[in-house]
Amino acid sequence: MMRDRQLFFGLLLILTFVSLHKLCYCDDQTVSCESFDEPFGGSWIVSKNGDYEAYGGIKFENVDASLNQIGLNGDEEGNKRITKTTLVEALKDEREDVIQAWYMDDNQEDQRLPHHKDPKEFLSLDKLAELGVLSWRLDADHYETDEELKKIRESGGYSYMDFCEVCPEKLQNYEEKVKSFFEEHLHTDEEIRYCVAGSGYFDVRDRNEAWIRVWVKKGGMIVFPAGIYHRFTVDSDNYIKAMRLFAGGPVWTPYNRPHDHLPARKEYVDNFVNKAFNASA
């Protein structure tokens, strides 16, 4: 009788272990998507040193769709597992090598620091595009002959082009200029910047007025729509060389906030703020 009870509890223990293991199969390098919706609220989870965490702060709402996107089939039991390294490589956005976006903290100290939140809160470049901010990764070493750049210029009608270098050696009253670039403003036309050397921060407001910092490095090209409130600063390296493009004769006039009455601002709010709010309502 005693032996039967021991056998029963032993079996129970094994069954409990197996079902727990099946629920969230995960080791340091392995991700399983089985039953993720329930225990992890649909987020993509990876295991790091035995703890679960959301990958890179980015939430994938549909894990199966993401796995299908990278062509991962389940094993004979229907389990879908992938190593962390493969996952990162497979879903990597090449643009993020040269352009990264994150929500800023509220700290008012040195504008040239990254100003990450704690913990860091990154934003995908596709999310940034929902605010009208478009981005590309281009070959900055061969911009004279780059066919992709040519296509972007043709489709946007960006006939004007010049270069702008921001650094203490090239800009008179450098510190004053850096402060003035950091004034929140908008333009009545697109602002197009292609970083061919160095790096800098372009900050934009999201729909709830939170600041998003967009770090653009060599090879990163970015288009800010007319009417979006934004600002610019060099980072701690104090150097950026950017190609400036414009459709027609350039107009660089900044309209410091508030300039909500301008048609360009109203159009931006209609297209990228109100429509999104209406869609989510």
Ligand SMILES: [Fe+2]
């Ligand atoms: Fe601007």
